[in-house]
Amino acid sequence: xxxxxxxxxxxxxxxxxVAQRVIEVVDPDPAWPARFTAERDRLRAALAHAGVADEVxxxxxxxxxxxxxxxxxxxxxxxxxxxxxxxSSQAIxxxxxxxxxxxxxxxxxxxHYLQDxxxxxxxxxxxxxxxxxxxxxxxxxxxxxxxxxxxxDRDDYAALKRRLARTHRHDGVGYLEGKRxxxxxxxxxxxxxxxxxxxxxxxxxxxxTDPERYERARPGYPPAAIAWVxxxxxxxx
Numbered sequence: 001x002x003x004x005x006x007x008x009x010x011x012x013x014x015x016x017x018v019a020q021r022v023i024e025v026v027d028p029d030p031a032w033p034a035r036f037t038a039e040r041d042r043l044r045a046a047l048a049h050a051g052v053a054d055e056v057x058x059x060x061x062x063x064x065x066x067x068x069x070x071x072x073x074x075x076x077x078x079x080x081x082x083x084x085x086x087x088s089s090q091a092i093x094x095x096x097x098x099x100x101x102x103x104x105x106x107x108x109x110x111x112h113y114l115q116d117x118x119x120x121x122x123x124x125x126x127x128x129x130x131x132x133x134x135x136x137x138x139x140x141x142x143x144x145x146x147x148x149x150x151x152x153d154r155d156d157y158a159a160l161k162r163r164l165a166r167t168h169r170h171d172g173v174g175y176l177e178g179k180r181x182x183x184x185x186x187x188x189x190x191x192x193x194x195x196x197x198x199x200x201x202x203x204x205x206x207x208x209t210d211p212e213r214y215e216r217a218r219p220g221y222p223p224a225a226i227a228w229v230x231x232x233x234x235x236x237x
Contacts, residue, residue: 025162057132065077075126081130096114110134111129142190146193160182
């Protein structure tokens with residue numbers, strides 16, 4: 001069993017179970033984002049039905065299937081941001097009600113890892129539930145966003161995965177270990193870029209290059225200031 005780590009900083013999106021199964025890297029599928037959206041909605045509904053929806057802050061699509069144009073194993077990686085870790089037993093049970101199997105932390109400290117089937121069997125979706133805003137959460141999103149915005153790194157990563165899938169077709173451990181050096185390198189670049197305030201970086205690069213990221217990052221206006229302006233300007237709905 002691999003030693004526990006502080007987070008998936010060397011293998012964002014990598015699954016825990018690497019039993020003997022065929023490693024298959026396929027061409028990017030435009031249906032992957034819709035598959036994530038459907039599964040996210042199912043998870044939200046199950047959590048709400050169990051009365052624990054407030055435990056989850058956000059649900060994100062991560063891993064290679066979340067990067068347009070990137071070849072990947074056809075597995076939807078789902079990152080759940082918890083208000084606090086660990087999740088309650090009711091929240092885990094809600095996920096299991098959708099066919100997931102709880103694998104515990106699975107070598108990543110402070111993570112719940114669940115996959116849609118028993119160990120060693122083919123899977124199509126997996127969950128990484130971690131503290132929202134923590135290091136593991138941030139690294140998953142950093143890695144994904146770096147590949148989304150750096151096509152050369154994305155293509156190099158895809159080429160490596162295809163090569164490893166050929167040489168480690170029945171060796172999941174070898175496949176993961178083969179990816180690790182490049183993942184470390186790309187994640188280091190993403191962390192370095194993330195050290196600059198997001199609004200400043202997007203402003204420097206041009207707001208038009210990534211309007212969604214700018215919208216997420218830019219500061220809002222204080223409600224009191226909005227009310228003050230609206231009152232004096234006579235603004236109404």
